[in-house]
Amino acid sequence: xxxxxxxxxxxxxxxxxxxxxxxxxxxxxxxxxxxxxxxxxxxxxxxxxxxxxxxxxxxxxxxxxxxxxxxxxxxxxxxxxxxxxxxxxxxxxxxxxxxxxxxxxxxxxxxxxxxxxxxxxxxxxxxxxxxxxxxxxxxxxxxxxxxxxxxxxxxxxxxxxxxxxxxxxxxxxxxxxxxxxxxxxxxxxxxxxxxxxxxxxxxxxxxxxxxxxxxxxxxxxxxxxxxxxxxxxxxxxxxxxxxxxxxxxxxxxxxxxxxxxxxxxxxxxxxxxxxxxxxxxxxxxxxxxxxxxxxxxxxxxxxxxxxxxxxxxxxxxxxxxxxxxxxxxxxxxxxxxxxxxxxxxxxxxxxxxxxxxxxxxxxxxxxxxxxxxxxxxxxxxxxxxxxxxxxxxxxxxxxxxxxxxxxxxxxxxxxxxxxxxxxxxxx
Amino acid sequence: xxxxxxxxxxxxxxxxxxxxxxxxxxxxxxxxxxxxxxxxxxxxxxxxxxxxxxxxxxxxxxxxxxxxxxxxxxxxxxxxxxxxxxxxxxxxxxxxxxxxxxxxxxxxxxxxxxxxxxxxxxxxxxxxxxxxxxxxxxxxxxxxxxxxxxxxxxxxxxxxxxxxxxxxxxxxxxxxxxxxxxxxxxxxxxxxxxxxxxxxxxxxxxxxxxxxxxxxxxxxxxxxxxxxxxxxxxxxxxxxxxxxxxxxxxxxxxxxxxxxxxxxxxxxxxxxxxx
Numbered sequence: 100x101x102x103x104x105x106x107x108x109x110x111x112x113x114x115x116x117x118x119x120x121x122x123x124x125x126x127x128x129x130x131x132x133x134x135x136x137x138x139x140x141x142x143x144x145x146x147x148x149x150x151x152x153x154x155x156x157x158x159x160x161x162x163x164x165x166x167x168x169x170x171x172x173x174x175x176x177x178x179x180x181x182x183x184x185x186x187x188x189x190x191x192x193x194x195x196x197x198x199x200x201x202x203x204x205x206x207x208x209x210x211x212x213x214x215x216x217x218x219x220x221x222x223x224x225x226x227x228x229x230x231x232x233x234x235x236x237x238x239x240x241x242x243x244x245x246x247x248x249x250x251x252x253x254x255x256x257x258x259x260x261x262x263x264x265x266x267x268x269x270x271x272x273x274x275x276x277x278x279x280x281x282x283x284x285x286x287x288x289x290x291x292x293x294x295x296x297x298x299x300x301x302x303x304x305x306x307x308x309x310x311x312x313x314x315x316x317x318x319x320x321x322x323x324x325x326x327x328x329x330x331x332x333x334x335x336x337x338x339x340x341x342x343x344x345x346x347x348x349x350x351x352x353x354x355x356x357x358x359x360x361x362x363x364x365x366x367x368x369x370x371x372x373x374x375x376x377x378x379x380x381x382x383x384x385x386x387x388x389x390x391x392x393x394x395x396x397x398x399x400x401x402x403x404x405x406x407x408x409x410x411x412x413x414x415x416x417x418x419x420x421x422x423x424x425x426x427x428x429x430x431x432x433x434x435x436x437x438x439x440x441x442x443x444x445x446x447x448x449x450x451x452x453x454x455x456x457x458x459x460x461x462x463x464x465x466x467x468x469x470x471x472x473x474x475x476x477x478x479x480x481x482x483x484x485x486x487x488x489x490x491x492x493x494x495x496x497x498x499x500x501x502x503x504x505x506x507x508x509x510x511x512x513x514x515x516x517x518x519x520x521x522x523x524x525x526x
Numbered sequence: 527x528x529x530x531x532x533x534x535x536x537x538x539x540x541x542x543x544x545x546x547x548x549x550x551x552x553x554x555x556x557x558x559x560x561x562x563x564x565x566x567x568x569x570x571x572x573x574x575x576x577x578x579x580x581x582x583x584x585x586x587x588x589x590x591x592x593x594x595x596x597x598x599x600x601x602x603x604x605x606x607x608x609x610x611x612x613x614x615x616x617x618x619x620x621x622x623x624x625x626x627x628x629x630x631x632x633x634x635x636x637x638x639x640x641x642x643x644x645x646x647x648x649x650x651x652x653x654x655x656x657x658x659x660x661x662x663x664x665x666x667x668x669x670x671x672x673x674x675x676x677x678x679x680x681x682x683x684x685x686x687x688x689x690x691x692x693x694x695x696x697x698x699x700x701x702x703x704x705x706x707x708x709x710x711x712x713x714x715x716x717x718x719x720x721x722x723x724x725x726x727x728x729x730x731x732x733x734x735x736x737x738x739x740x741x742x743x744x745x746x747x748x749x750x751x752x753x754x755x756x757x758x759x760x761x762x763x764x765x766x767x768x769x770x771x772x773x774x775x776x777x778x779x780x781x782x783x784x785x786x787x788x789x790x791x792x793x794x795x796x797x798x799x800x801x
Contacts, residue, residue: 259697275687277701370766372702389688393769401690408693 100141100236100438100504101161104195105168105187106153109209112186120176120183122147130175131230139167142234144241146202146223148216150209155199157236161191196240196431200424203244204251205258212257212413217248235504236438240431247427254423256416260409264402265296267409268376269303272344275374275395283307285342287335288349289321292399293378296346301325309342311335313349339364343371348378358387365391376402438507440496446516447493451485532586533642535579536600540634542572543603547631550624554695565623566614569630573607576634580604587644589652592660595791596640601660602787603633605668609712613672617708620698625675633671636788655730663723667783669716670755673709674780677773680705684770706769709776710762717755724748747786754779 107117122130122145134143134154142157154172158164169187173180190198201207205216224241227233233241252258261267276282284305286297289312301308308327312318315331322329330338336356339345349355356375365373372393377384382398389396437443459481463474496506510516546568553562580601583591591597610626613619679699686696699705727745728738739745758775761767767775 271687271692274683274696274701275703277703366766368766370768372769392771395687397690404690405692408691 100157100159101164102192102195102236102240103156103158103161103164103168104153104190104198105156105165105172106146106151107183107186107188108151108153108207111188116178116182116186117149117152119178120152120172121149122152126175127226128230130171131226131232133175134171135230135232137167137171139163140171142237143232144223144227144237146220148219151202151207153202155195155237155240157234165189193428193432196428197424199240199244200247200427201421203248204420204424205248206251206417206420206424210262211417212259212262214258217245221245235508236435239434243427243431247424250427251420251423255419257413257420259416260412262406262409262413264292264378264399264406265299267402267405268296268346268397269299271395271397271405272300272374273303275372276343279306279344280304281306282343283309283341284344285309285311285335285338285346286321286325286327287311287345287347287355287383288313288351288379289317290348290378293346293348294321296376296378297325300344300346305344307341309335309338311338336360336364339373340368343373345373345375346378347375347383349383351379351383352381353383354385355383356388357385358391361385361388361394362391365394378402437511438504440503440507443507443510443516444493444496447489447510447514450514450516451489455481455485532579532582532644535575535582536638536642539572539576539579540631540638542568542575543627543631543634546572546623547627550621550627553621554624554698565627569607569623569627570611573604573611576600576604576607583644587646590657590660591644592664594640594643596637596642598660598664599633599637599640599787602664602667602671603630603637605664606630606633606671609665609668609672613708617700617704619679619700619704619708621679621695621700622675625679626672629671629675653730653733655726655733659723659726659730662719662726666716666719666723667787669712669719670751670776670780670783673712673716673776676705676709676712677776680709680773681770681777684773702769706772709772710768713755713758713776713779717752717759720748720752720755724752743790744786747782747790751779751782751786754782 107120109117127145127147130145131143134140134145134156137143139160140156140158144155146153146155154168156164156168158167169180169183172178173183198207203217203220205212205214208216220241224233227237261270272279272282279300282305284297284300284307286293286309297308308322308325309330310318310322310325310327311330311332311334312321313332315329318329318332321327339356339361347355361373370393372395375384375388375394375396377396377398380399384396384398386396386398388394459478462477463469492510496503496510546565549562549568550565553565556562580591583597587593590601592601606626607630610622610630614622680702682695683699683702683705686692686694686699687702727748731740732738754775758767758772758779761775762772
């Protein structure tokens, strides 16, 4: 059986096409049911996320399988085939396995190392299992892909460091304060990036949330959204006494917090550390504040610098991950090769022959010296018993029936056969 | 025969501490994200030999083996390890072994330089105050040694966060708050131990020599150490000398401890000189 991937992702298809071919909601079950009845496709899994739509398939014949899947996508979504052709990528065998491993480990994602894709892939697999569209090959491949993704996550740092400004802010906060659950947080001003960062901090469990804004009604609005407390803008400096983390993003043309004020605040709070993030451009917090002990002031460029270097770290780690992927493909191919009929039949024959010989020898020893033709007769008897016994299984293994892979797998398991022939079908 | 056994145990402990130190230092440079516990296991193995060494010497000598520089320094590093294991299991601080094992090894190494014979305790020193005094004193010093190691870790991590270059050990080192809190706990542990060690020392001195305090160099330097750590605690509680300042003070304090321990005994002789 051949393994195929036919699909498109954020690199090959614009959002207009991706949304047209997405298998979202109830469409997914319906699509799975159609594929189950397809003649060209034996096994299938449909993965549909906002960045990619892919069909993993096990087929008997690669070419008719590819055509079958293309037809299916085009028919199902009523999208002309020539429009699809430009965006679709097709991988077979080795490359298909590699693709699946890379997708599962988030090496193929828009943001390398993002954690969601593995969950989405598991969901796709669950839906496939529910609809019984997979078989021994894809089941094995999928489990393998999940374990490869986990191995890469623990052995490399591809998912380790923050690659967005708001995550970088949370990561820093944790390296300053460790546990955020006893900390108070203040948002000064508003803005998309500031609110996103605020949300991340709140999700990480800060205790108190204060919101201030030149427009009090806006402060109250945001305070409501964040389950916090609105405080008047001209009182925020006093409130810093009880605040550990500050995110500032106002449209003010100059500094709203000077070094002298911060110095006094730090003295009053007995030098309890403060982490101040100034997202505003132009900056709103006097940069000299970073010179004070126990105050850590980051502006938007500092955070971006961290994000940039983290992205570099990730791409370096991704190289290590690619090596792991290659290693793991080999181990899957080994298993897959063992599923071709010849080595299994050979192993079965060898086993039977060994048993026959050793049993024959024992019997002949017990019987003592005998004439040559009698020995020959006993020998013939054992040969014909063994042949008759193993003929039906070998014949059906050879026949290339529907669920051949499953049969091979079972035969290997019940006879405890060790298949070491590894034919390089890296095509 | 027994002397040979205790020497063998000592050498084994020293060797394991050396390898653990190397493993701890390599851990700093290792690219892997997950920290290895190799240094910890090596240290634990060394610790078993070390404990056996102390027990053998205790049986042989009939008293806690701290009567010469070899024994005292070895016991000092044993106390540091006790606190190290406690903190390692309690807080699981990343890279702790990389910063503590070098201190342990250097102490053990200095111990190996001094003569090793087991001495009979002079009758004047034989008192149960002796055991209490030395155990308190060494545990206190060990807490200060730990505070010094943690202080170095704090200064490193503080530099990363302040300078905004989050490379190197940023991810492996614990957070600033945890390091600062543990540093504080260690000093609040070491300070009362040192205080009680001085009180029991004074009582013992009176029962042995009939005077409480004779301005012997060791006594003077202990007093200086005590004043420094009293100041560290005072500044922290009154004007918030925490974080970087506390870390620097705890490193400076330990330098004084080391001087009071080696310097005073070797350069300035007094009744604490182990003879």
